Amino acid sequence: MIGTQSSAIDTTKVSVSSEVDLFAANPALFPVLQQGARHMIELYDHFPRIARLVAAQQKWLLTQAAYALHLQRDPADPLSGITAARLLDVIAATNLASRNTATAFLAELRAYKLIRDVTGSPSKRSRPLEPTETSHEAMTLWFRGQLRSLDLIDQGDRVARLESNPDIFRFAQPLAAKRLIADKAWREPPVSISCFVWTEYGGLILDDFISRIANIEPEDGCYWVDDLRFSELSSHYSLSRTHVRRLFARAEAQGSLGWQDRNGNRNRIWATASFVEDYKRWQSVKFCALEWAYNEAVRSIAQGAF
Known part of the structure; x- marks a missing residue:
């Protein structure tokens, strides 16, 4: 400590x-x-x-x-x-x-x-x-x-x-x-983090995403965020949906996070344990x-x- x-x-x-x-x-x-x-x-x-x-x-x-x-x-x-x-x-x-x-x-x-x-x-x-x-x-x-x-x-x-x-x-x-x-x-910061924070307004979205993670420890190697909607982020932070979507698309392309599509649930997002570890070490x-x-x-x- x-x-x-x-x-x-x-x-x-x-x-x-x-x-x-x-x-x-x-x-x-x-x-x-x-x-x-x-x-x-x-x-x-x-x-x-x-x-x-x-x-x-x-x-x-x-x-x-x-x-x-x-x-x-x-x-x-x-x-x-x-x-x-x-x-x-x-x-x-x-x-x-x-x-x-x-x-x-x-x-x-x-x-x-x-x-x-x-x-x-x-x-x-x-x-x-x-x-x-x-x-x-x-x-x-x-x-x-x-x-x-x-x-x-x-x-x-x-x-x-x-x-x-x-x-x-x-x-x-x-x-x-x-x-x-x-x-x-x-x-x-690591690429997984810089794809957010080296982009305009990306720090806001990263903070919001981290605050929503449901499990303190990884489950099946992942952390989970339920019911995240781009429309809500766009409205709260006065950003275009396109900008919000682009931030998450970059992280998804790097393999840091993705969407669970089981039974059509596209609002549940997983993040890798390495992504959270990168964030923890950077902070x-x-x-x-x-x-x-x-x-x-x-x-x-x-x-x-x-």
């Missing part, structure tokens, strides 16, 4: 890969992932515009990078914080996005009023940006939900500590974002990064380094 600060795995002695393997093997993980997927659906229902915008892996990573820049902004330096140039510096080493993509993404955030100009900036060429209140609320609720998932796995008290000291979020989010952006295992990469960042934040605050 991944513990609280006092019992966390010592990553100086255990490789990150081994740490992830241990986390993914935890029998408590999958039910918590399903709960986390339901939390993401709740966030979508509360922040549909933001959720749709970041429901693809590239934009999710860009969002985390931009928010980290905001939290690391130096009030004494009016040009620090979120700018297109600084965002590019963060992602340059990973080839995550081109200059045009990063610039277009920031323009999209501005158009949706999710970021705004920092008041009082002396530069007209490189105007720093900051998240709006809606963006801040969405990010803090997402972070709290991730810590709640960690707490459910090991009965920890991270959320309680976060609520008593919000500086944990301010310190930990940039650390987690930096580690996840640098980690190819998170940035480039474990994220949780290990968040656990490490949380512990670093708690340690630094206790030492007065923040």
Whole structure:
């Protein structure tokens, strides 16, 4: 199990890969992932515009990078914080996005009023940006939900500590974002997962699908989802049926899932055990990064380094 600060795995002695393997093997993980997927659906229902915008892996990573820049902004330096140039510096080493993509993404955030100009900036060429209140609320609720998932796995008290000291979020989010952006295992998930999350809005559909799986352990080598209808997904997430159908067709073509057609039941879907294992391990990469960042934040605050 991944513990609280006092019992966390010592990553100086255990490789990150081994740490992830241990986390993914935890029998408590999958039910918590399903709960986390339901939390993401709740966030979508509360922040549909933001959720749709970041429901693809590239934009999710860009969002985390931009928010980290905001939290690391130096009030004494009016040009620090979120700018297109600084965002590019963060992602340059990973080839995550081109200059045009990063610039277009920031323009999209501005158009949706999710970021705004920092008041009082002396530069007209490189105007720093900051998240709006809606963006801040969405990010803090997402972070709290991730810590709640960690707490459910090991009965920890991270959320309680976060609520008593919000500086944990301010310190930990940039650390987690930096580690996840640098980690190819998170940035480039297995093909079974990337066929969803590297597609526009695919993260929404993947969360929904995971939340519907009925059996915690595989039955006859499969996990089952009953009564899934494209029309329902299309309506809930304001997506075309064609787009939803295309996402599932890609996964079916890879052999990750398929439909049971016994007695004409085309609404019952099976997913392979390997697909779920891929998902569990990919999510474990994220949780290990968040656990490490949380512990670093708690340690630094206790030492007065923040």
